Each structure stands twice: as C-alpha cells, then as structure tokens.
Amino acid sequence: MQLTTGFASPPIDAARAFRLVLDAMAHPARIVDLPEIEAPAPCSPAAAIVLLTLVDATTPLHLAGAHDSESVRDWVRFHLGAPLVGPQDAAFALGAWDALCPLGRFPQGSADYPDRSATLIVEAAELRNDGARLTGPGIEAEAYLALPDTAALQANAAQFPRGLDFLFTSNVQLAALPRSTRIGGA
Amino acid sequence: MTDYNFAYLDEATKRMLRRAILKAVAIPGYQVPFSSREMPMPYGWGTGGVQVTAACLVPEDTLKVIDQGADDTTNAVSIRKFFARVAGVETTEATARASVIQTRHRIPETPLTEGQILVFQVPIPEPLRFLEPRETETRTMHALEDYGLMHVRLYEDIAKHGEIARAYAYPVRVEGRYIMDPSPIPKFDNPKLDNSPALQLFGAGRECRIYALPPYTRVESLDFEDYPFTASKAAGQVCAICGAEDSYLDEVITDDAGGRMFVCSDTDYCATRVAAQAEDAA
Amino acid sequence: MYVAVKGGERAIENAHAWLDDARRGDRDVPDLVLDQIREQLALAVDRVMAEGALYDPDLAALALKQARGDVIEAVFLIRAFRTTLPRFGTSQPVDTGAMQIIRRISATYKDAPGGQVLGPTFDYTHRLLDFGLAQTPDIAAAPEAEISTASVPHILSHLNAEGLMQREDAGGPDVPDLTRAPLEFPAERPLRLQALTRGDEGFLLSLAYSTQRGYGRNHAFVGELRIGHVRVSAFLPELGFEIEFAEIMITECESVNQFQGSKTELAQFTRGYGLVFGQSERKAISMALVDRALRARELGEDLDGAPAQDEEFVLSHCDNIQSSGFLEHIKLPHYVDFQAELELIRKLRRDAAARQAATSQAAE
Numbered sequence: 001m002q003l004t005t006g007f008a009s010p011p012i013d014a015a016r017a018f019r020l021v022l023d024a025m026a027h028p029a030r031i032v033d034l035p036e037i038e039a040p041a042p043c044s045p046a047a048a049i050v051l052l053t054l055v056d057a058t059t060p061l062h063l064a065g066a067h068d069s070e071s072v073r074d075w076v077r078f079h080l081g082a083p084l085v086g087p088q089d090a091a092f093a094l095g096a097w098d099a100l101c102p103l104g105r106f107p108q109g110s111a112d113y114p115d116r117s118a119t120l121i122v123e124a125a126e127l128r129n130d131g132a133r134l135t136g137p138g139i140e141a142e143a144y145l146a147l148p149d150t151a152a153l154q155a156n157a158a159q160f161p162r163g164l165d166f167l168f169t170s171n172v173q174l175a176a177l178p179r180s181t182r183i184g185g186a
Numbered sequence: 187m188t189d190y191n192f193a194y195l196d197e198a199t200k201r202m203l204r205r206a207i208l209k210a211v212a213i214p215g216y217q218v219p220f221s222s223r224e225m226p227m228p229y230g231w232g233t234g235g236v237q238v239t240a241a242c243l244v245p246e247d248t249l250k251v252i253d254q255g256a257d258d259t260t261n262a263v264s265i266r267k268f269f270a271r272v273a274g275v276e277t278t279e280a281t282a283r284a285s286v287i288q289t290r291h292r293i294p295e296t297p298l299t300e301g302q303i304l305v306f307q308v309p310i311p312e313p314l315r316f317l318e319p320r321e322t323e324t325r326t327m328h329a330l331e332d333y334g335l336m337h338v339r340l341y342e343d344i345a346k347h348g349e350i351a352r353a354y355a356y357p358v359r360v361e362g363r364y365i366m367d368p369s370p371i372p373k374f375d376n377p378k379l380d381n382s383p384a385l386q387l388f389g390a391g392r393e394c395r396i397y398a399l400p401p402y403t404r405v406e407s408l409d410f411e412d413y414p415f416t417a418s419k420a421a422g423q424v425c426a427i428c429g430a431e432d433s434y435l436d437e438v439i440t441d442d443a444g445g446r447m448f449v450c451s452d453t454d455y456c457a458t459r460v461a462a463q464a465e466d467a468a
Numbered sequence: 469m470y471v472a473v474k475g476g477e478r479a480i481e482n483a484h485a486w487l488d489d490a491r492r493g494d495r496d497v498p499d500l501v502l503d504q505i506r507e508q509l510a511l512a513v514d515r516v517m518a519e520g521a522l523y524d525p526d527l528a529a530l531a532l533k534q535a536r537g538d539v540i541e542a543v544f545l546i547r548a549f550r551t552t553l554p555r556f557g558t559s560q561p562v563d564t565g566a567m568q569i570i571r572r573i574s575a576t577y578k579d580a581p582g583g584q585v586l587g588p589t590f591d592y593t594h595r596l597l598d599f600g601l602a603q604t605p606d607i608a609a610a611p612e613a614e615i616s617t618a619s620v621p622h623i624l625s626h627l628n629a630e631g632l633m634q635r636e637d638a639g640g641p642d643v644p645d646l647t648r649a650p651l652e653f654p655a656e657r658p659l660r661l662q663a664l665t666r667g668d669e670g671f672l673l674s675l676a677y678s679t680q681r682g683y684g685r686n687h688a689f690v691g692e693l694r695i696g697h698v699r700v701s702a703f704l705p706e707l708g709f710e711i712e713f714a715e716i717m718i719t720e721c722e723s724v725n726q727f728q729g730s731k732t733e734l735a736q737f738t739r740g741y742g743l744v745f746g747q748s749e750r751k752a753i754s755m756a757l758v759d760r761a762l763r764a765r766e767l768g769e770d771l772d773g774a775p776a777q778d779e780e781f782v783l784s785h786c787d788n789i790q791s792s793g794f795l796e797h798i799k800l801p802h803y804v805d806f807q808a809e810l811e812l813i814r815k816l817r818r819d820a821a822a823r824q825a826a827t828s829q830a831a832e
Contacts, residue, residue, distance in 0.1 A: 010197055011191055011193070011197060011200075012192060012245060014197065014200070015192065015244045016244050018200075018241070019244050021204075022204075022208065022385070025208050025211045025400075026385045026400045027400075053201070054201055054208070056198055058198070058648075091205075111329035111330070112325050113219075114213055114216060115206075115218045136361075137361060137399075137400040137401075137404075138211075138401055138402060140402045161213050165208070165209070178213075179212055180213065180214055180361070180400075190552065191552075195552075198554075199551075219652070221650050223551040224547035224548050224550065224551040225548060225551070226548045228789075228792070228793030228796060229794055229797075230794035230795070230797030231797050233793075254801050254804045260480060260800075260801075261800050261801075263480055264480065291802070291804045291805060292804055309794070320780055321653055321780060322653050322654075347819075348816075348819055348820075348823075349819075351816065353809045354805040354808045355805075370802075372804055372805065372808040373808065392790045392794055394650035395650075418808075418811060418812075418815070419808075421811065421814075434804070435807070436803055436804065437807055451803075451807075
C-alpha cells in the first residue's frame, strides 16, 4: 500500500492552512494558494490540505465518483480516520461537481441548527474569477467566480440560513462559496 | 508533562473549533454551538475568545489583546502573556500592527483593515436571553425569525424613558436576518461593526457558542424610524490627555471633592495621538 | 497628571509571588507533601476527582495543595489539565455488581444477600471534636475479615426479578459525550447523568433536598448505596480483546421511588441513579434524587415547576467551574460599560427634568 505523506508539522501546517481556508470563506470568490502536498489520486493537493485541516474521526466524509478510489480511501483511513458514509450522513464531501450532484442528497441543516449542513469540496479543472456575479457578506462591492451550475447554487443560496457551503479546489488553489453569497447573473 | 501543543489546544479540539468558525462565517450572526473546552483561565474571563484565537493563530501573527480598550488591564496582560508563551507569537499594543486582536468590551478607535481579525470575548451570546431564559425557546425564535418580543421590549423602553435604555450590548440585526449580541461593547462602538473590512469573530466559551461577521457585512443597530439609533458617549467632553473628540471616554474620579476627568478608553489610540503631537511640536 | 491604575505586568507578577508566599505560610511549619493530602484528606481528593472528572488521586492532591485547599479552584486545575489530554479510547461499562465492596447499605431491606457492610463511615459517630487528633496519635489497624470474592448482586435486582422495578434501557453504543459535544435540549438521560456526576455537590445537595421538601417530590428511599473498587477495562480492536487498565473507587446509589402507574403501565417502582468517583455518599444520593426528579416528564408525572424537574435549569447551572468563573468575572473591569450606563442615567434624568419643567411651565 502506497500512502502519501500528511502534514510535516501538523500543528503549524494545519494552522497556516486553516487561515487560508478562513480567508477564502470570509471572502467568497477569492482564490487562495495553498502549499504543495502529495495527495492521493485523483485528489488535488488543495483538497487534501482541506481534509487534513478540518476532517477527522468525528466528521463523516463522503467520497463521490472517481474520488471514491482505493488510494483516497486508504489515505483517509490512515491520515484522518474519518468514517466514510453516504451523502445523507456527510459532514464533508469530496468529488467533482457532477459526481456530487444532486445537492439535495446532503444534509442542508435545519431551521433550528442551520450549521448542521455539509461542506462540499468540489474539485474543478481550474478556478477563474469570471462568470457569475457575486455579492453579499465578505464581498466589498462585487466579485466573480466561474461556477459549475449557477441555477443549482442559486437554489442553495435561496435556502439561507439553511444550505450547503462549498470549497472549490483545483491543484493548489482554493476558493469558497458559502450559502450566504448572493448569486446574480453574469 | 511540561510542554503544551502549539496554541495550547490539541489538534482535534482545534479542528472542531475551526469547523465551527467556518460555519459561523458562512451564516453571519447565527450562533454555532461548539464543544467548548475548559481553559486554564476561568469561564467568563475570555475562554471563548481564547479558544477562537487559539484556533486562528499562526506563528507569523502579531497579537494585540485589549480589555476595556486598554492593553494594560490585568486580564488583557494575562491573555497576551498566555499566547506569547503557548504560541510564541509576537505581541503588540499598536492596533495598526496587529493581525489578530482579541478584545473584551471595545472595538479599537483606529479603523481596522483588510486581513485583520478581531476576536470578541462574549459572556452571554444570546441577545434574546434577557427576554426569555430558555435556550429551547430562543432557538425557535431565531429559527422562525420571530423577533417581536425584542421589538416590544425596546418599544416599552421608549414608552417609559423616551428612548431605548440600553447603553451597551446593544442588539444588532445582521444582513437583515439574525439578531445578534455584539458582546458588551458600548453602543458607541456599534457603527464600527457595520461593513468592516476586518473579519469579526465572537467566542462564548461557557455558553459554547461561536458566531461571526465576515468583512463587509451589513450590521444595523435595532431602532425605530421615529427613534433612530444614536452612538452616544460622554456628552461634550474631550480626552484630557490627547484632546480627542471622537473617541470613547472613560470618566476618572480624581479627588474626593467631585473632581473628575475624561480620558480615551483606547490606550493605544491615545498614546499614538500624544506621540504624534510631540513629534509635531518638535 | 493622574494616570488610571490599570494593573500592569509587574503588579500581576507581584500578586503571583505573594500568592506563592501565602500558600507556603509559616516556614517553620513543615511543607505539606502530596502523600499526606492523598492519604489523610482523601475525601477532599475524591471530590476534586469527581467534579474534576479525572481519576488520579495524586494529581487531585497536587491540585488541592496548589489551590490552598479551595476545592472548586482545585477542580478547576484538574479540568484545565484534563482538557489537554489526548483520548485513546472508551472504556467498557464498569460492572458495579462485581465491585469489591468496602461499604454497602440498604434502607429498604433489613438484610439482603451479601449483607449490610458499614465500612469507614461517619454515620454512627458522635460529632464531638476529637482533641486527640490534634496530636499525632498512633492509630491501631482496624480488624479485618477475609475478603469475599463472591459477586454481590444489587439489592434492587431482587425487585427486578419480581417485575416491581422499572427496567432500565441498556442504551446503545452511541452514548453522547458531554465533554465533546455542546449540551443540547432536550437532553437524554445519559447526558443528564454525565452532567450530574461532574456537577457541584452543594448545588445537587440543595436541589435533592428541595425535592424532599416538596418541590418535585418523588418519595425516594435509598435502595442501595455501595462504595468500593471496580475494574476498568477497554476493548482494543488492534488486539481483538479486552484489557484491564485501572481499578478505581466509586460510590453508587440507587434510589427506589414510587410510580403510580399509568393507563398503559402497572404501578411499579422506579429508580434514580447516582455514580460518583471516590467515596462520596452525599453526592451519590443527591445525584440519584435529582436524576429521578429529571425523569418526571418521561414518567408522565405532574410538573409543578420545581427547579429539580427542569433539566434546562439543572444542567445549565450545575457545573461549578462554569458558575464560579462567570460569577467571579464580574470583578474584572467593566468600567467601559459602566461609563455607558452612567451617561444613560444622566441623560434620562436630564430628559425627565426637562419634561417636568415643560409640564409645570405649561400648567402656569
């Protein structure tokens, strides 16, 4: 079994990675660069860092599509110990957009506890600051991010305060789209 | 055991806190329950703020800690020393130099900037708690956006006193959705919450809640059209040390014959102004 | 120029030095060693372990010494230490039926299989100050009997066999953990019991007492109180078997309470349950009574607004580390808020005076 490495110095590496993820979540559409790390195929380094930073034995994880591979599963078992679950029980999910859809399969949070919704790590070919016009908390005037399916994400935002939160990852890059972001036209 | 992990908390605890912080940022103004840990300082003394700060700090950070606006108050000194010891971060008293600021009861006068994080220590995170002591009830009110009780209470104040008789911990509405307790800052500070370029995080340790205001979030102090909110402070006074007219002032009793003076509560703001005045004079 | 006194680093350091000095006290008196605290102030050590939620008599003794004998402060030290410890796993439920008993009494039966064992108790002593203890007398060893290895069944199991005792839910494998998830209401019984066993002894005592006096009365008898040593084991999946890793002393109390029955259930007895680290009968009995009071809703009993029946009230206020911290935080500076209040009061008075003046002018 070939296991790629995790963080070299977990407390420090995780702290730095979290600050970048926090920066992204606090500024929807902002593309941040995470450090290089060896990741199990087909997982991007950015997605691997997000998992190492946020996921552990207490957070059920759903692997979707091609990401539900032997190498990713072994890596998750060794580095995170997270229980692998179906979409309906997931706190986190990892996969390409098409593999993750439809979004309604994931916990959306309740009116009492809207925080109890899944965070989706969406692997993308690239992240680009164009396409959908975004406004709302974390965005000074407006921002742009190329989204895989504007209508589905608008429907998600319309559920606020319930809804899913998204971390788009591509190679070492990451951008966030929380449910609070309002998605306008092009 | 002699050595503690970076930023004191173990990694599993920090992950739990970090997940809660991200959800808090994603749902501005909503109080995310988290499983608060016992800290080496008492509940009620900033354990929520300390846990949030511990979850956010990186070795490159420069940390400022204030209590009542001052860097030299006992609890501020104690928390600053704690993080200098367990996270090895640089500390500062200068608002402009700090990347992370933990505060109790004030927002600094110097405007915050992009990239800064302001961490509030919160005693009672639930703005509806004084109207309804039960968590089960207040949770439902937030879920249904049923804030009638709050408006009734504020209007009773107006009927009785001619204005909303709340001087601090003045409730706000976040992005037109959640009513939020801004922590016991004087209402003078409320306007600084609105559309701030900094990320504002709120930690209530004993009550196990984290909530957040992302940068550029709309934050309105509750009021009525005919009774608009005013950010008040000591009327007609200026700081006796630096002459500031725009800062929040503490009243200091100077003798037993009724003598008193007013000085900036933000010690860094005051000292920076005094230093600039000295430079100008030279 | 007047400068407000605001503590400062040196003042704090000096205060800490003074604390260290005061803790040591008169240097002509020998320094307390931890063995003395652990052996001779054992019940204080037990209370610190119980409310600190960490079984380690040596650390509890150290905490008591460091806290100058302030039990809540010692509990706080233990909790703050506990929170930094990594978790290796979860133990199997302890079998209190297999307890090596040092004390076991029942108030509901004159005698029962296994017998009544009085053990080291204050109960039948006359509370007269023993001036002999002011010296350092030689204490003779107590007479010993053969240790019985036979397991001593719980007294209530005899009622169980007759169907007179309500059966307890064995519970699933997913027991919630109070220290790992924020408290949420309604709280299930496992969560309530976790909160109660760490809860402040004085608070639980008062609540339990209030039920006896009629605030949520439920007619409790001490069915059984037992104190002794139990073995703690854990199942290690890597090894595929269970290993014993500790032996701890605990106090267990099962109360027997009346239940009138309902349309669907026959009348039977119900149980309140108390389980506490160390030797702490007062706490275990209090816990059992409060546990039973908190079951009022599930048993369909009249809720008369008694504090002991209100789980949100009890669980939100039973932890002495939370309550003492928040209570004492009001000695921290609050002058910014106070200033805001001061301005508000002055303004309200000015406005009222102006209104009054206007009214009296209008009246003239």
